[in-house]
Amino acid sequence: MQEIPLTWKTIRNRSYAGMLGQHQLAYILQHDGQRAWKWMVSGCNGTTRYDFQSADTLDEAKAAVQASVDRWFRQAGLLDGDMPF
Secondary structure: OOOOOOEEEEEEOOEEEEEEOOEEEEEEEOOOOOOOEEEEEOOOOOOOOOOOEEEOOHHHHHHHHHHHHHHHHHHOOOOOOOOOO
């Protein structure tokens, strides 16, 4: 497997959860009146920090979440492929 198969669940207007099966691994949200999207991986990266990162578009935020989740699974030896450093 080269990528973790995330699906996206709408939490509320302009808020999404990145799901792996029934487990929420990430969040993306956009505050009213703002153009940038905020994203955070929270369920698999082994840290207790919950800092949001920024992206200009929803697609960029989803791609950043996917890359972050894939990187963690790859570093843990649970995903095939080269290390993306």
